[in-house]
Amino acid sequence: MEGFPSSVRGRVLFVDKDNLNTDGIYAGKHTYRDDMTPEQMAAVTFENYDPNFNALYQSGDVVVAGFNFGTGSSREQAATALKYKGIPCVIAGSFSETYKRNAFNNGFVVFECPELVTHLRGVMTDGAPTTVGPEITIDYAKSILSVDGKSFSFPPLSPAAQELIVAGGAERLVASRLRSRQQANV
Amino acid sequence: MGLTLIEKIAGRHADGLAPGTVVRSGDFISIRPRHVMTHDNTGAVIPKFKQIGATTIADPAQPVFAIDHDIQNTSPENLAKYSKIEAFAREHGIDFYPPGTGISHQVMVEQGYVAPGAMVVASDSHSNLYGAVAALGTPVVRTDAASIWATGVTWWQVPPVAKVVLKGKLSPGVVGKDVIIALCGLFNKDEVLNYAVEFVGDGVTNLPMSARMTIANMTTEWGALAGVFPFDEVTLNYLRSRVPEFSNPKRPGTRSAKSRAGYTNADIDEWWQNRNEFSADPDAGYAIELELDLATVVPHVSGPNEVKTMVSLPKGLLVVVRERALRRFARRGRSGARPGRTRGQRGGILSRARERRSAGQIGIERRLANSAERWRNSVTARLRRMHRTGPWSGAKRRDRDQCDQSQFQRAHGRPRRFCLSRVARCRRCQRVGRIYLRAHKFQRSPSRHRNPAP
Numbered sequence: 001m002e003g004f005p006s007s008v009r010g011r012v013l014f015v016d017k018d019n020l021n022t023d024g025i026y027a028g029k030h031t032y033r034d035d036m037t038p039e040q041m042a043a044v045t046f047e048n049y050d051p052n053f054n055a056l057y058q059s060g061d062v063v064v065a066g067f068n069f070g071t072g073s074s075r076e077q078a079a080t081a082l083k084y085k086g087i088p089c090v091i092a093g094s095f096s097e098t099y100k101r102n103a104f105n106n107g108f109v110v111f112e113c114p115e116l117v118t119h120l121r122g123v124m125t126d127g128a129p130t131t132v133g134p135e136i137t138i139d140y141a142k143s144i145l146s147v148d149g150k151s152f153s154f155p156p157l158s159p160a161a162q163e164l165i166v167a168g169g170a171e172r173l174v175a176s177r178l179r180s181r182q183q184a185n186v
Numbered sequence: 187m188g189l190t191l192i193e194k195i196a197g198r199h200a201d202g203l204a205p206g207t208v209v210r211s212g213d214f215i216s217i218r219p220r221h222v223m224t225h226d227n228t229g230a231v232i233p234k235f236k237q238i239g240a241t242t243i244a245d246p247a248q249p250v251f252a253i254d255h256d257i258q259n260t261s262p263e264n265l266a267k268y269s270k271i272e273a274f275a276r277e278h279g280i281d282f283y284p285p286g287t288g289i290s291h292q293v294m295v296e297q298g299y300v301a302p303g304a305m306v307v308a309s310d311s312h313s314n315l316y317g318a319v320a321a322l323g324t325p326v327v328r329t330d331a332a333s334i335w336a337t338g339v340t341w342w343q344v345p346p347v348a349k350v351v352l353k354g355k356l357s358p359g360v361v362g363k364d365v366i367i368a369l370c371g372l373f374n375k376d377e378v379l380n381y382a383v384e385f386v387g388d389g390v391t392n393l394p395m396s397a398r399m400t401i402a403n404m405t406t407e408w409g410a411l412a413g414v415f416p417f418d419e420v421t422l423n424y425l426r427s428r429v430p431e432f433s434n435p436k437r438p439g440t441r442s443a444k445s446r447a448g449y450t451n452a453d454i455d456e457w458w459q460n461r462n463e464f465s466a467d468p469d470a471g472y473a474i475e476l477e478l479d480l481a482t483v484v485p486h487v488s489g490p491n492e493v494k495t496m497v498s499l500p501k502g503l504l505v506v507v508r509e510r511a512l513r514r515f516a517r518r519g520r521s522g523a524r525p526g527r528t529r530g531q532r533g534g535i536l537s538r539a540r541e542r543r544s545a546g547q548i549g550i551e552r553r554l555a556n557s558a559e560r561w562r563n564s565v566t567a568r569l570r571r572m573h574r575t576g577p578w579s580g581a582k583r584r585d586r587d588q589c590d591q592s593q594f595q596r597a598h599g600r601p602r603r604f605c606l607s608r609v610a611r612c613r614r615c616q617r618v619g620r621i622y623l624r625a626h627k628f629q630r631s632p633s634r635h636r637n638p639a640p
Contacts, residue, residue, distance in 0.1 A: 019492055032256050034229050034267065068376055068409065074311040076230070076328045097345065097380040097411055098311055098325050105329035160214050160341045170329040174336055175238045 004166065006141050008088045012133030013061040014120050017049065020065055021072035022099065024049035025082070031075045038084035045081045050129035057085070062136050065092040066117060070099025076106070083108040089138065091145070091154075093117040104161045107169035113145065113154040123148070188467025190347040191414055192382045195322040195464075199305040201339045209344060211473070217342045221248055221299045221446070222326065222334045223308035225290045226255040229267045231309065231331045232274055240336035243278045247446045249335055250299055251275050252283040252290035252439075275440075281447060283439040291315040291323075291403070297439065298432055298448035302417040302425075302457050303464040307334075314405045317383075318398035319424070320417035320464050324382070325406075345411050346473035348381040352389030354481040362397025365478070366404040367486045371496030373476055379409035381473060384466060389480045390415060395424040407493045417457070417464040425454045 017024075027048050030036055046053035063082065069092035070078055079102040082090060089109035103110040124131050136147040143156045157165070167173035189197070189208065197209035201216040209215055224231050228251050243249065251271055256264055268285060275282035283293050291312055300306050302320035307313055309331040316323025330340040350369070383405055385398075393401070398415045405413030415421070431437065432448035441447050457464070485499040497505070594602045611618045 019494065032226050032229075032264075034233075035263075068379060071409065072311065072407075074309065074325050074327055094376065094379060096409070098327065101330065102327045105327055158214065158343065160343065170333055170340075171234055171238050174240075174333045178239055178336060 004140050004162075005088075006139070008062070008138045008140075010060040010062045010088060010136060011058065012120070012136050012147065013053075013057060013063050014124055014131045014133045015046070015049070015053075015063055015065045015129070016121065016124070016131070017129065018066040018093075019068045019071055020049060022070055022075050022078035023072060025070065025078040026075060028073070028075075031073075031077060036077075038080075041077055041081040042085040045085055046130070052128075053130045056130055056132060059086045061087065062138070063087055063090045064116060064120060064133070064136075065090060067093035067114070068096060069094070070096045070102075072096070074098045074102065076102045079103040079108050079110075080106050091116060100161075104164045105170035107165050107167070107172075109157070109165060111154050111157060113152055115152045116145065116147065116154075119147075119150065119152070187471045188469040190349075190470040190472065191320075191384050191416070191464065191466040192322060192347050192412065193344060193470075194466070195303055195305050195414075196342070196344050198303065198463075199322075211344050211346045213344050215342055215344065216339045217305060217307075218339045219248070219307045219334065220301070220304040221250050221294070221306045222331050223250045223252060223290055223294055223299075223306070223310070223313070224328075224331050225252055225308075225310060226267075227309055227328055227331075228253075228271045228274070231328050231335070232270070234329055234332035235335050238332055238336050240332075243280065243335050244338035246279040246442060247281075247444045248338060249331075250281045250283075250294065250447075252287065252293045253285040254288065254290040254293075257285035279442040279444065281439060281441045281445050287438045292399075293439070295319055295399070296428065296431070297437075298428060299446070301449060301453075302421060302461075311406045312403055314410065314413045315399055315403040317402040317405070317412055317414035318395060320415055320421055322382075322412055322414060323402070324412045345380055345382045347470075348378045348383045348410070349472040349475045350383055350385050351387040351475065351477045352385055352393070353387050353477065353479050354389050355392045356397075356480050356483065360480075360483050360485055362393060362400040363404070364483050364485045365393075365397065365480065366401040366408070367488050367493070367496055368483050369401075369476075369478060370404070370408045370488065370493040371486060372478070373408075374494035376409060377474060377476065378405075381410055382412040383408075383410045383414065384472075385413065385415050386466070387477075389478075391418060391420065392480065393420070395420055404493075416466075417461050422454065422458055425449065425457075426451065429454070 025046060026041070027044060030041070030044055043054065069090070078099060083103075083106055089111070090103070091111060091113050093114040094112055095110060100110055102108075120133060124133055134148050136145060138145040140156075144151050144153050146152075164170055164173060167176065190211075193209055193211060196215065196217065197207070199217050199219055200207070200209050201218040203209070203215070251274075253268055253271065272282055272284070274280070283290070283297070287293050288296070290310065291308065292315070294300055294306065294308070295316065295318070300316045300319050300321045300323070304316075305322040305324075306316045307324055307326045307330070309326055309328050311325045313323040313325045324342075326334075326340060326342075333340045352365075356365070385401070390398075393415075398420070402413040402415065429449070429451055486496040487499060487502055488496050490497075591602055609618065609620055
């Protein structure tokens, strides 16, 4: 896929919770404040779920979550705050479709890999809300991720998602379409 | 294989497809929804719209602004945001509903933006509510709203469709909310996560529109992307009932001249005639089928902590009662009686405490006197006095119904069936003893006199 990073490597930050809703990712009290800067948004991620998350996080960590991640309110900041934080992608057992939309529309990569989540649940039995895990390497070209010497395959991103990620988000994509339409009209 | 209702509606709103193309679950399509609603987040969509580089709205009748989320916030920033949204609506000729009109999704249905077979989206997760009126209501996000403003379309993948068969009738006291809570709690293994749900079955005809709206609305929490009811007589009657409202002079909101809000009876008749277009084909294929017998639904409360668990109301009440009793016994000891509470003391614990505090340091004689007074006013002392002096001094009428026989006898010195008992001289045998009298029977001597030995 042109425009995609071919592979990503980082530490796993395992958020072991199913049905983690968007309020747990980005609190409601900030959602209707239009004046938050990207840095401010990045600083309050997961504050309702685990106040310790931001202390544990290091730049480039890959977040792995449970099933039905991002359920509930369709607030966009639940995806963009993670993007502004510098998280390369979120892997979960399953996502709320609305959360996936928000992610793709902002050029933020998310995909599902239930086998990885089950594997990590077996290996990391710490019980803390957020635990630091091993190194993970994600190969987008071959659709394989490897962690702890084990490999798991994940479904390649859908065509709409790829188009959006490559364009850098829906706004840029629509803007380029509008421009090309205007140029065609001229 | 036939088409589900979702596939049909999606097909009718697909943009850029060759005529006659059939749309199926899993297809990526460009959709041109009938309307796109934004609420307080319109304030966030406007900068996105500008960032796209758009200056005009593709179809000004398509967006609808209905403010409902943060309306208790009367800070200058929030009110300025609302004014900005209203100004934007005026500038571009978009229908606007100010804070206080109502919940945005309810406003959309009540003001006639949602028609059977229409696809209406909103940048809010509870757009599923539109399914109650046989429309496809599904959430989009803020960026999609901006795209739709600018181009009229956005991308959408048709989700897999789940069929939920509702049978029977609700028992008395059970409402639509209980149905959807039961569905969330019973089918809680993500059976319909990211699916669109179609409700069918004879049970649907027994659900009034309010129940349908409640059920459709909460399919969001169930994990579904849409919850669509069929177009039947209940829907028809609801639509007809809304028509007079559209010409009501007190109708809320401001609409542009080209607004598509509202419908006429002629429109409704036309939809009713073509209602096969608004229902699934008999041989449609569904990804999963679930069934619920409405008669077995018992009121439940969702939780604790998530909608995938629920507690039935009878059990919940039992738990509450038991918890309260346990806490009371922990504080007050096994009998559960409140300490220091005696009849005749006016005022509660706080006023007594205030009295004690304001009295300051009290000498020992005063304390003894207080204590003696409390004793004199106490129930036990009164009962003892009553027993000694006669029934009517100190006895209160209300005691009669509140205690059992032995308690009554202890309190009043006579069994309850007698109105009066006093030590007096029997008129018959001239002996002095306790006489029991019944006012209505006017009996004045003990039973041995009433029933003389043969």
